[in-house]
Amino acid sequence: MDVDEAPPPKTTPNAPPPSMDRTMANTAIKERQILLDIEPGHGIFNDDTPRGEMVCKLQKVMTNMQGPEGPSLQVKALTHIRNRGFLVELDTTEAAAWVRDPIRKLILTESLGGNIQLKDRTYNLLVPFVPIMTKIKDTATLRSIKQTNKIPANSIVQMKWIKDPHRR
Template sequence: MHLSKTTRSSRLPLKEIINDPEAEIKDVATARTFLDQLYTIQGEPATLEHILHVLFYISQSKGINNTLHSAIHATAYLVKDLTMSEVAKSITTAVSSKIKNSVIAAISPQIANILSAAEKLEKTNKNTALEGMKNHIKSQPPATPTLYRDVLAASPANPNHILLGKCLAPEYAMAHTAIKEQQLLIDPSSNHPLLNNTVTRESTIDLIKQALEMVDQIDGPNLQLRSIAQLCNNGILLKFNNQEAVAWIKEPANKMAFLAKLGGDVVIKDRHYTIVIPFLPILTDTDNPDTLHDMENENNILQGSIARIKWIKDPAKCTPNQ
């Protein structure tokens, strides 16, 4: 233990004073033995309070001069101050511990009651909600399955919807036919230099307008292009103001001039309608163009109206005796 000098009453170092070989008191044991003989009770612990008492008793011994008496008294009062601090600290610790324990003991029942009440309230709410749900389910009428046809029948009818197996009303059919007769379908090849998916819409419109200007309009109807639609298959659907304009462009001379201006491989596709002819002899040569011409002549059909003819089922796939 390192002891530094904190007093100025002696010129000797504190270490030499403590380790003085001629001193009668050399350690705690000899100090306690000496004090037990004169001032303290043997066997009692040496507390600050006991040391304080010993100092005051020593100051009353005979043969002590005033300076030594004052020094002992001063030391005793300092020890007394330390004693009071230790007592206050111990009292504070004891009181704080008791207060803490008392507060915990006092509020523990209330906290327990609050937690218990909260748990009971939660259970009550759950039970109430569950009972309410059960009662609601019981009060509902038993569910009956609804057939799909009944759902369809109950749905409001769409006036524009055409039921399967039914034909268009005459007015709808006439309007639909009139719209188609005002349309002209142009079918350019996939490698057409001017009419393809890479060309802008503005360029396509300009080219078609230039091609229409090449059509002879003398004695012809009023040609007014209403709309241009680019189809997914690279086709172009033109709509005119009337069906006479479409028929005029389809005239051979006008058609040739119109397609020549468009350039490349491009055709005007007519609208075709499929007709089933029953009981046609299987010996009919469908690949011969004269067959189509004979059908048109015998049935008073305009020449070129029949585009092509084919079998529904390839005769080569029929059985020999069929």
């Protein structure tokens, strides 16, 4: 290398912007969460029960559910949300997916004393330019949309108009 030549610039791999890192971290957290919808007057999950006691009871139920074939079920966080429900964050995505199994959901709700529902996370989507003649209340229409677009079963919870076609 000649004395006059500058060394080649160091190249660094393209790192995602910080906002992308936060988005990915939030997505990972959401995948580990389960939503408990609590009915008023529940024996364990109510305003009078200390948070630590709720976490202990939930962890005890999770440990009893675990069994030899299941993943480790460690409660990482318990967050009380405005609608009286709770977000339970588990330590792994696999643990949350394992608990979301319909049979295990039932076992968990019964073990926690009933009056609890485990809800799936839903997202609102806006689909533009849907003909107003579409019968969105008809189950056959919903089934047809799923099949045509190769959407997995139970992925669409409901459809509704932003503005009622009769008011246009």
